[in-house]
Amino acid sequence: MNRALHVLGRAFDIVIDVGAFAATWLIAVMALTIGLEVLMRRVFNDSLPWVIQINEYAVMAIPFLAGAWLLKHDAHTRLTLIMERVSPRTASLMRVGTSILAAAICGMLVWKTGSRVWEGIDAGTIIRGDAFSIRQAWIWWVLPFGFATLGIQFLRDAYASYRGRNRVEGEVVSPSEFAEI
Secondary structure, eight states: OHHHHHHHHHHHHHHHHHHHHHHHHHHHHHHHHHHHHHHHHHHHSOOOHHHHHHHHHHHHHHHHHHHHHHHHTTOSOOOOTTGGGSOHHHHHHHHHHHHHHHHHHHHHHHHHHHHHHHHHHHHTOEEEOSSOEEEHHHHHTHHHHHHHHHHHHHHHHHHHHHTTOOOOTTOOOOHHHHTTO
């Protein structure tokens, strides 16, 4: 059982690392395409209509691709005002509770967004933009993916807090630690 959980934990880490890598590349693509658009407008007095549409989709996708990675590395904002004023045991219990609550909310959002993506696939819904048209599911798949990975990472964090392994900033709960469930 521990071996299987270790393998699953490693696989999950690879999935969220790939998501973060994809988000990083989307940011680079955004920077390049916006720079190209500025050049086209200033130098050639012309426009590339697809730049805005591509960047709109990228801005939507980036948080869903990178969210679980940010949570894993504790690289997100956190309100610590209350946590600093309570005992370590109470703070740990609060982390467990909020992580479980967040995972439950993510689970509901996976269901909701996943069903909408499936409806779009079933209906063959097309998003018609100014520059090009694209199947809705090719853009929206990232929503249930992002909520699912966030929910799983919240559960990993809840378990780590329950076990008394409060991470210091940037520390990662290893798959072997997670496999001790």
